[in-house]
Amino acid sequence: MKHIFTFSTLLFFIAIPAISQHYYNDLFVAQKADSYTIDGVGDETFWSNCEWYNMEYVWIPYGEAMGAGDFSGRVKFAWKDDKLLILAEIEDDVLSDQFTNPQDNYWNDDCFEVFLDEDYSGGWHQTSNNAFAYHCALNEEDVIDSGDETASNVNLKNHIEFDLDTVDNTNYVWELAITIYDDTYRNSSSSNPTVTLSQGKEMGIAVAYCDNDGNNQRDNFIGLIDVASQHYNSAWQDASVFGKLTLDGPGSGIEFTRNNSKEDFLAYINQDKNLVIDSKDNLSGNTQITILDMNGRILKETSIYFENSTTIDIHDINSGVYIVKLKSEDFNSSQMFYKY
Ligand SMILES: [Ca+2]
Ligand SMILES: [Ca+2]
Ligand SMILES: [Ca+2]
Ligand SMILES: [Ca+2]
Numbered sequence: 255m256k257h258i259f260t261f262s263t264l265l266f267f268i269a270i271p272a273i274s275q276h277y278y279n280d281l282f283v284a285q286k287a288d289s290y291t292i293d294g295v296g297d298e299t300f301w302s303n304c305e306w307y308n309m310e311y312v313w314i315p316y317g318e319a320m321g322a323g324d325f326s327g328r329v330k331f332a333w334k335d336d337k338l339l340i341l342a343e344i345e346d347d348v349l350s351d352q353f354t355n356p357q358d359n360y361w362n363d364d365c366f367e368v369f370l371d372e373d374y375s376g377g378w379h380q381t382s383n384n385a386f387a388y389h390c391a392l393n394e395e396d397v398i399d400s401g402d403e404t405a406s407n408v409n410l411k412n413h414i415e416f417d418l419d420t421v422d423n424t425n426y427v428w429e430l431a432i433t434i435y436d437d438t439y440r441n442s443s444s445s446n447p448t449v450t451l452s453q454g455k456e457m458g459i460a461v462a463y464c465d466n467d468g469n470n471q472r473d474n475f476i477g478l479i480d481v482a483s484q485h486y487n488s489a490w491q492d493a494s495v496f497g498k499l500t501l502d503g504p505g506s507g508i509e510f511t512r513n514n515s516k517e518d519f520l521a522y523i524n525q526d527k528n529l530v531i532d533s534k535d536n537l538s539g540n541t542q543i544t545i546l547d548m549n550g551r552i553l554k555e556t557s558i559y560f561e562n563s564t565t566i567d568i569h570d571i572n573s574g575v576y577i578v579k580l581k582s583e584d585f586n587s588s589q590m591f592y593k594y
Pocket of ligand 2: 325348
C-alpha cells in the first residue's frame with residue numbers, strides 16, 4: 255500500500271511544536287520596501303514587485319458567494335524596519351459606519367481587518383497578545399482588538415498608520431503601515447519594544463473585510479484564507495488559522511506562489527524516504543525542480559522531463575521542513591514538505 259503523507263497529514267502524527275499549531279498551509283510573501291508614504295496610493299515602486307492575493311473566501315455566511323459589486327478585494331504585503339505594509343484594493347457598494355463609539359460593535363461596521371502573529375506561533379490569542387486582530391475603521395484612525403486579561407477590547411490606533419483613498423463610488427485603496435510587536439506586548443505599558451524585521455522572517459497573517467451595507471450588523475465577512483466551516487469565525491481568537499507570510503528581499507531566491515488546500519501538486523515522502531512529486535495532471539514537459547530550506551537556500555536543483563510523477567532522492571537532507579518548487583514554461587508553484 256502506498257503511504258501518502260502530505261505535509262498536512264504529517265502534522266497529525268509528528269510533534270513539531272513550532273508548526274503543529276497551524277491548520278492551513280497558505281503561503282504569502284512580503285517584499286522589501288524602501289521609502290513610502292501612507293496615502294492610500296500604491297505608486298511606490300516596490301509595490302509593483304509584490305504579488306496580489308485575492309480576498310475571496312466568504313467566512314460569514316460561510317461558503318456563500320458575494321453578489322457582483324457587493325464586495326471584492328485583494329492585498330499585497332511589504333516590509334521595512336519594524337513595519338509591515340499592506341496595500342488593499344477593495345470594492346464595496348455601500349460604506350457603512352453604524353456605531354459611533356469605536357469600541358462598540360466594531361466588527362459590525364465596515365472595517366478592514368488584519369490578523370497578525372509576529373512569530374508565527376499560532377495558538378489562542380483572544381485574551382493575550384500572542385497575535386493581534388486589528389479592526390481598522392473607516393475613519394482611518396481607530397484600530398480595535400480584543401484585549402488581554404485586563405480589558406475586553408482596546409484601541410490600538412498607535413500600532414497602525416493607515417489611509418483609505420476613494421478611487422470612485424465603490425472602489426477604495428487602503429494602505430497600512432503596522433508597527434510590529436511581539437507577544438510580550440502589554441496594553442498597560444507605555445514602553446513596549448517593537449520588533450525589527452529581517453529577510454527570511456516568518457509571520458502569521460490573514461486579512462478580512464467586515465462588509466456592512468447599511469444594516470445593524472455586518473452582512474458578510476470575507477477572508478484571505480480558505481478556512482474549513484468550523485473555523486468560519488476563528489481568526490479573531492485563534493492564530494492557528496492564519497497563513498504564513500515570509501519576508502523576502504532582493505536576490506533571496508525565495509519565490510512562492512499561492513499554496514492552499516487546493517494544491518496543484520502533491521509532495522510527500524514515500525516508504526523509502528524519498529520525495530515523491532505528483533503533479534495531479536497539472537504539469538508535463540521540461541521542468542526545473544528546486545528544493546530549498548526555509549531560509550531560501552537552494553539544497554538541490556534538477557531539470558527533468560516531467561510526466562505526472564517523479565521521485566527525488568533526499569537521503570542527504572536532514573529532518574525538517576523544506577520547500578519544493580516546480581517551474582516550467584507555464585507552471586510555477588511551491589509546496590512545503592516534512593522530511594522525517
Ligand atoms: Ca503610498
Ligand atoms: Ca458591500
Ligand atoms: Ca505569536
Ligand atoms: Ca459595506
